Each structure stands twice: as C-alpha cells, then as structure tokens.
Amino acid sequence: MGVFVLTACNGNQKQQTYSDNPRKGTINISVDESFQPAIEEQIKVYEASYPGTKINASYKSEVECFKDLTNDSTRMIIVARGLKVDEQKFFENQLSYKPQWDAVAYDAVALIVNIHATDSVFSLQRIENILSGKENKTAIMDGTNATSTVRYLQDSVLHGKSFGKNVVAAKGSNAVIEAVSNTTDAVGFVGLNWVGNPYEQKQVNDLKKIRLALVECVTCEEKGMYAKPSQASVTYAQYPLARPVYYILKENALGLGTGFANFLSLERGQLIFRRSFLIPGKMNLNIRSGLLKSK
Numbered sequence: 001m002g003v004f005v006l007t008a009c010n011g012n013q014k015q016q017t018y019s020d021n022p023r024k025g026t027i028n029i030s031v032d033e034s035f036q037p038a039i040e041e042q043i044k045v046y047e048a049s050y051p052g053t054k055i056n057a058s059y060k061s062e063v064e065c066f067k068d069l070t071n072d073s074t075r076m077i078i079v080a081r082g083l084k085v086d087e088q089k090f091f092e093n094q095l096s097y098k099p100q101w102d103a104v105a106y107d108a109v110a111l112i113v114n115i116h117a118t119d120s121v122f123s124l125q126r127i128e129n130i131l132s133g134k135e136n137k138t139a140i141m142d143g144t145n146a147t148s149t150v151r152y153l154q155d156s157v158l159h160g161k162s163f164g165k166n167v168v169a170a171k172g173s174n175a176v177i178e179a180v181s182n183t184t185d186a187v188g189f190v191g192l193n194w195v196g197n198p199y200e201q202k203q204v205n206d207l208k209k210i211r212l213a214l215v216e217c218v219t220c221e222e223k224g225m226y227a228k229p230s231q232a233s234v235t236y237a238q239y240p241l242a243r244p245v246y247y248i249l250k251e252n253a254l255g256l257g258t259g260f261a262n263f264l265s266l267e268r269g270q271l272i273f274r275r276s277f278l279i280p281g282k283m284n285l286n287i288r289s290g291l292l293k294s295k
Contacts, residue, residue, distance in 0.1 A: 018251070022259020024052035029076040029257070030068040032148050033059045033172055034191030035107065035245055037200065038276035039078055045272060046263050053256055063146035070094075075250050075257045080107070080148035080243045097252045103244040104264045106279040108192040108229040109149055111213040111241070112177065114184045121226055122187075123216040124240060128157050130187065133164015138186040142173045149189050152243050181209035192229045196277040215240060234279050245278065 019025060031039045036059045043055045058068070062081075068074040069091075082101045083091070091099050111127070113120050129135040131153060142149050154160065170176045173194045180188035188210075195212060197203050214226035219237045233239035247264060251257040263269045270280035 018255035020256040023050045025256045026054040027256045028056045030058045030065040031078040061143045062148040099250045101248040103281045105245040105273040105281045109241040110192045110229040112188045112210045120213045139167045140188040
C-alpha cells in the first residue's frame with residue numbers, strides 16, 4: 001500500500017468525525033516494544049513540529065497491541081505484521097470501513113551473546129536447534145506472551161513448532177540485554193532498534209557487555225558467509241532474521257492518526273528511521289524482493 005491521505009468516505013463507508021487533525025489534538029497509539037527507541041524519536045520530532053499535538057504511546061507486546069486495536073480509545077498500532085484476512089473482515093464489520101496499513105520500515109531480530117562468549121557464529125540450523133531445545137543452550141526472549149520476536153522466530157525459524165524448555169522470557173528488551181550481559185553461555189533475541197545505534201549512549205554502553213552475533217547468510221552466492229544485523233546487511237538480504245515495521249490505522253478521515261502515518265511514510269519520518277539504524281521502507285533502497293514477508 002502507498003502513502004495515503006483520507007478526506008472523505010467512499011461508497012457505504014461510515015464517515016467518522018474527530019476533534020483532532022494532523023496539526024492539533026491528542027490520540028492514543030500502541031507500539032510493539034521492539035520498536036520503542038525509533039518510535040519515541042518519531043513522536044518527539046512530530047510533536048515538536050506541531051506543538052498542538054500529543055501522541056500518547058503505550059509500548060507493549062504485539063498481541064496486546066492488536067487487542068488495543070479493538071478498543072475505541074486506540075486508533076493506531078505499530079507492529080511487525082499487517083492485518084490478516086479474517087482481521088480485515090472483523091474490523092470492516094465492526095467499523096463499516098477497512099483500516100489502513102502499510103510497512104514503513106524494516107528491522108531485524110538481533111541475536112546477541114555475552115561479551116565473553118567463546119561462540120558468536122550461528123547457522124540457521126543451529127538457531128533452530130537451540131530454539132527447539134535440541135541444543136540445551138539458554139535462549140532469552142523479550143516477553144512472556146506473544147511478542148513480535150517470539151512470533152517471528154516461531155514462524156520463520158521453527159516453522160510453527162514449539163519452543164524448547166531452554167527458552168525463557170525476560171520482561172522486555174532491556175531485560176534481555178541485561179540477562180545476556182550476566183550470563184556467559186546464553187543467547188538473546190531483541191530488535192535491532194535496541195542494539196544497533198552507535199550514537200545512542202545506552203546502546204554504546206550495552207555493547208561493552210554484549211556482542212551482536214554473526215548469522216548465516218542464506219542468500220549469498222558464496223557459501224559459508226555470515227553477517228551481523230545492520231542497516232546494510234538487512235538491505236542487501238545478508239542477515240536473514242529481518243522483519244517489517246507496520247502501522248495499522250483505524251481512521252477514515254483526516255485526523256491526527258492519518259497525519260502521523262503520513263509523517264512516518266514521508267521523507268522526515270523515513271530519515272528518522274534511518275538515523276535510528278532501521279531501514280526506511282519508503283525511500284529508494286534495494287530491499288530484495290521475497291526477503292521480508294509478513295507472517
């Protein structure tokens with residue numbers, strides 16, 4: 001889907017009225033915690049550009065974001081997948097119009113290890129063995145319920161199989177980083193947004209205690225190649241654990257949600273994603289087709 005601006009209803013859609021607009025008002029959004037650093041920066045710049053606006057963001061697991069989307073008080077969510085067909089039908093029946101959604105950036109699930117770990121190179125088969133429990137190595141996730149990282153790894157690496165008993169949950173991305181920094185023989189999985197920015201002081205400090213692991217490049221012509229998660233390795237399909245960043249907007253008139261969605265999709269928002277060391281989804285970057293499919 002492309003960038004859009006809604007100003008009128010079509011056909012039998014029920015036209016909504018809002019007290020806010022792109023330059024004034026308050027809305028509530030829910031955001032996948034994996035993307036918190038980048039979205040906090042987006043909101044900061046948007047509110048500074050339009051002082052009459054206030055975007056209240058709640059950061060939580062992906063499944064909780066989708067639950068919030070069914071509430072009248074939440075008009076937008078930012079997550080790692082778009083709507084499924086049954087979800088589109090549900091919202092169309094509930095709202096009398098289709099929510100809008102689009103991918104605005106790309107992220108990676110970074111595999112991290114302790115700074116003193118002797119092993120920091122992983123094939124996809126070995127990652128699958130660890131996550132399934134075939135290899136008894138502690139794997140630490142970023143939540144206790146259906147986070148986007150959990151869903152992505154279960155769908156894309158385990159292909160629907162269950163996690164092993166060696167897979168444990170921490171309370172958020174910071175907790176994963178802290179646990180791995182204190183456990184020599186463990187691996188952790190967090191969004192690149194939390195560990196990939198060399199200009200963010202906390203992340204610089206964290207990378208004195210942890211390392212970004214190398215993961216097998218499955219698209220490279222030369223076999224035996226490995227890559228760390230980064231803007232370049234995701235852009236050129238060298239790092240395999242990549243995923244999109246979507247907004248889903250429950251708004252069919254020109255409200256603050258539409259204004260913020262457009263901001264994320266256009267030049268200023270795209271540059272903020274780039275400065276946050278994610279991969280802009282709307283600028284002319286050569287994201288290889290077929291690499292980043294919504295699950």
